[in-house]
Amino acid sequence: MNEYETEEQQVEALKRWWKENSTSIFVGLFLGVSGLFGWRYYVDQNNFHAVQASDLYMQVMQSAALNTVDDKIIDINNMLINEYADTPYAALSSLALAKSEYERDNVDAAVAQLELAVKHASDDVIKQIANLRLAKVYIEQSKYTEALALLNLSHAATYDAQYEELKGDLYMAKGDVALARASYDKAIGLQGAAASRWLKLKRQNLGATLRETGLVNATASV
Numbered sequence: 001m002n003e004y005e006t007e008e009q010q011v012e013a014l015k016r017w018w019k020e021n022s023t024s025i026f027v028g029l030f031l032g033v034s035g036l037f038g039w040r041y042y043v044d045q046n047n048f049h050a051v052q053a054s055d056l057y058m059q060v061m062q063s064a065a066l067n068t069v070d071d072k073i074i075d076i077n078n079m080l081i082n083e084y085a086d087t088p089y090a091a092l093s094s095l096a097l098a099k100s101e102y103e104r105d106n107v108d109a110a111v112a113q114l115e116l117a118v119k120h121a122s123d124d125v126i127k128q129i130a131n132l133r134l135a136k137v138y139i140e141q142s143k144y145t146e147a148l149a150l151l152n153l154s155h156a157a158t159y160d161a162q163y164e165e166l167k168g169d170l171y172m173a174k175g176d177v178a179l180a181r182a183s184y185d186k187a188i189g190l191q192g193a194a195a196s197r198w199l200k201l202k203r204q205n206l207g208a209t210l211r212e213t214g215l216v217n218a219t220a221s222v
Helices: 007-065 071-083 089-103 107-120 124-140 144-151 157-174 177-194 197-204
Strands: none
Touching: 007 071, 007 089, 071 089, 071 107, 089 107, 089 124, 107 124, 124 144, 124 157, 144 157, 157 177, 157 197, 177 197
């Protein structure tokens, strides 16, 4: 048996339902449409934001490549740091300037830029690159405590060999030959046949032969 026996009763029931629910339906439709356009606006704004950051970064890159870094470029880099730190371009810009400053023997300025890159890196790969470069410069400056703090940070396993090699450099600079040997051995063991000739030479120059460490295969090409 139907809930409503006549067509007139069905129409009356529909009218009552519409009267009771029409407001909530219109509100729901309004919110849905508003949400859709709001999301599209958000995406468009984010895309525009990223494009602006990319354009600014390209200016920094070109200037660094041509060795024409000036106050204007420094201001652009500061703008990226202050207004576009949510994009990868802020840290990438600081990395580019750090390289430029280092090549011009402005080591302190290079360190400042690398510290900014570490602080503002929104991408793990960029952060690891900045960490390694900063640790290397710290070692050159004899800032061993600061360098070791960076090298002891948690990082992806793919960077283990690079971190161990830099630890070897740090311990060697401090005169701790035993720890330097151990770190170089770990780096060579992690890289295997791909270990660089330079890394193997650094290890051999420490006195004890690699044969004594059981890493004969890793150095067969030296």
